[in-house]
Amino acid sequence: MGKYLNAEVYKAIHRKTYTLGALAVILGCIAAFFAMMKGLGGPGATFGFFVSVLCMLFSAGLYFSLLGCDIVFSDQYKNNTLKNEVSFGLPRARIYLGKLSCSIILSVIFCLVIVVFYLALAWFLFPVGSEGLNGQELPTLGRALALAFPLWLGGLGLFQMLLFLMRGSTSATVIYVLLVSGLGTILRLLGMAIPRIYEATAFLQTLLLQTPFEQMPMEMDVPHAWAVGMGWFLVSTAVGLITFRKREIS
Amino acid sequence: MAESILVTRSLTKRYGSAVAVDQANITVSKGDIYGLVGRNGAGKTTIIRMVSAQTLPTSGELELFGATGEMELRAARARTGAMVEIPSFYPYLTARENLEYYRRQRGIAGRHVVEEALEQVNLADTGKKKFKAFSLGMKQRLGLALALMNRPELLLLDEPINGLDPEGIVEFRNLLLELNRQYQTTILISSHILSELQNLATCYGFIDKGRMLEEVSAEKLAEKCRDCLELRVDDAPRAAALLERELSFRDFEVLPGGAIRLYEGLEAPQRITNLLVSQGISLYGMEHRGANLEDYFLNLIGGVRHG
Numbered sequence: 001m002g003k004y005l006n007a008e009v010y011k012a013i014h015r016k017t018y019t020l021g022a023l024a025v026i027l028g029c030i031a032a033f034f035a036m037m038k039g040l041g042g043p044g045a046t047f048g049f050f051v052s053v054l055c056m057l058f059s060a061g062l063y064f065s066l067l068g069c070d071i072v073f074s075d076q077y078k079n080n081t082l083k084n085e086v087s088f089g090l091p092r093a094r095i096y097l098g099k100l101s102c103s104i105i106l107s108v109i110f111c112l113v114i115v116v117f118y119l120a121l122a123w124f125l126f127p128v129g130s131e132g133l134n135g136q137e138l139p140t141l142g143r144a145l146a147l148a149f150p151l152w153l154g155g156l157g158l159f160q161m162l163l164f165l166m167r168g169s170t171s172a173t174v175i176y177v178l179l180v181s182g183l184g185t186i187l188r189l190l191g192m193a194i195p196r197i198y199e200a201t202a203f204l205q206t207l208l209l210q211t212p213f214e215q216m217p218m219e220m221d222v223p224h225a226w227a228v229g230m231g232w233f234l235v236s237t238a239v240g241l242i243t244f245r246k247r248e249i250s
Numbered sequence: 251m252a253e254s255i256l257v258t259r260s261l262t263k264r265y266g267s268a269v270a271v272d273q274a275n276i277t278v279s280k281g282d283i284y285g286l287v288g289r290n291g292a293g294k295t296t297i298i299r300m301v302s303a304q305t306l307p308t309s310g311e312l313e314l315f316g317a318t319g320e321m322e323l324r325a326a327r328a329r330t331g332a333m334v335e336i337p338s339f340y341p342y343l344t345a346r347e348n349l350e351y352y353r354r355q356r357g358i359a360g361r362h363v364v365e366e367a368l369e370q371v372n373l374a375d376t377g378k379k380k381f382k383a384f385s386l387g388m389k390q391r392l393g394l395a396l397a398l399m400n401r402p403e404l405l406l407l408d409e410p411i412n413g414l415d416p417e418g419i420v421e422f423r424n425l426l427l428e429l430n431r432q433y434q435t436t437i438l439i440s441s442h443i444l445s446e447l448q449n450l451a452t453c454y455g456f457i458d459k460g461r462m463l464e465e466v467s468a469e470k471l472a473e474k475c476r477d478c479l480e481l482r483v484d485d486a487p488r489a490a491a492l493l494e495r496e497l498s499f500r501d502f503e504v505l506p507g508g509a510i511r512l513y514e515g516l517e518a519p520q521r522i523t524n525l526l527v528s529q530g531i532s533l534y535g536m537e538h539r540g541a542n543l544e545d546y547f548l549n550l551i552g553g554v555r556h557g
Contacts, residue, residue: 003356081340083334084338088356
């Protein structure tokens with residue numbers, strides 16, 4: 001697995017234009033956001049406020065995970081490169097898990113770069129506030145990260161499964177976005193339309209990747225987030241592995 | 251007896267009700283250059299794809315370097331190099347970067363193997379050109395470089411000369427012959443360019459509609475395809491005895507249906523006709539025959555299909 005990861009990291013690093021371009025766009029958006037906030041000013045625009053905003057923005061990590069996966073998966077079916085791997089006798093489980101592991105590593109690096117850049121800009125551009133830091137900002141950030149991390153993992157696992165199952169990255173992305181952002185709405189509407197199944201749909205909504213983010217910052221149920229995130233991660237990885245085992249490479 | 255490198259027993263691949271490969275039995279021995287001959291859609295690529303794990307057989311057995319179990323087969327595949335259909339690489343990487351990626355992934359020691367493989371296929375000077383900008387010929391060469399990078403004992407090549415220019419074809423042929431001669435690399439090569447196969451193969455497997463029709467060595471095939479005169483007479487045994495006694499011919503075959511195939515005396519057919527006619531044998535026809543690989547194959551599958 002070490003060799004496989006080494007190769008995947010090598011490939012991701014050599015996809016400079018896409019990898020760095022995507023990161024530059026994200027960082028650019030953050031910089032633009034801060035420039036705008038600086039222009040607006042206001043007494044509430046303190047470092048502590050921007051930490052809270054960052055925690056709220058963690059739900060966007062479910063979509064950033066698409067980026068890491070896509071960089072690693074690299075349109076395998078379009079480029080037809082999987083045949084080079086299986087024909088050498090590499091176990092399909094290693095191929096699947098190797099790409100997943102590399103996606104996780106890349107996404108964590110992306111996440112760190114984005115969070116550090118955001119915090120650095122917030123620290124540099126905005127005052128800590130007249131009352132100073134109240135000592136709650138970093139623990140809040142830590143709890144939000146602890147809540148978000150398993151959910152991001154779940155999203156990564158799900159997207160990788162879709163990439164391996166579907167022929168094209170676009171269709172995988174569309175289905176992923178529908179599952180992550182559309183399923184909750186569908187369940188809510190179903191529950192309202194058919195009162196008999198309201199409780200069932202309400203329960204199903206608690207299993208969605210998006211739900212723990214929606215409950216932030218009022219409620220940060222970290223164990224629930226881990227149960228939901230790891231559930232999606234393990235189930236989608238198992239399904240992906242099983243289906244990829246017998247998949248035609250052509 | 252030479253060691254068997256690849257053996258398939260009743261190997262079958264079905265896609266729904268369509269049978270792509272039907273109970274194929276193939277034996278490739280060490281040092282062979284095995285030419286898999288068949289028209290498009292005959293099942294050549296499917297066989298190579300099954301050997302290279304790109305598709306799973308529906309039934310039958312595959313033995314590679316003596317290994318038959320799933321885990322053993324995987325290890326055995328690390329001793330092969332494969333180039334199946336159009337070579338595929340990451341479009342945004344250069345030739346060197348693509349090979350380096352696979353070198354790391356496969357755990358092949360030493361970066362020099364990448365340079366050696368590129369030099370072997372004359373791609374060492376492609377510099378920063380990305381794979382997406384390669385011509386088909388360059389792609390084919392890079393595919394071959396990847397197949398050669400781990401010094402394989404068995405090379406699986408599916409239509410490898412598609413897209414190569416004439417010079418490239420000659421270089422490619424010489425490279426394969428050199429690998430076979432110097433390292434005893436066994437090669438399974440499929441192609442429908444039969445004249446090219448004829449320059450390489452030491453044995454042939456003919457396949458049509460998924461079924462293996464015949465496996466034959468190049469010597470045996472040359473024997474079967476050599477020039478002859480085919481006579482059709484009313485009394486073949488008597489004519490054969492006359493030819494043997496009067497003209498001292500020894501190299502001939504008496505075939506069913508009053509036919510005699512003569513492998514000598516081809517330069518003076520009038521001597522033969524004179525003899526037979528003078529002895530009262532009715533000569534219905536005489537034809538100079540000689541088959542190349544193409545003729546032999548077409549004959550085997552029952553001629554060219556139309557429509």
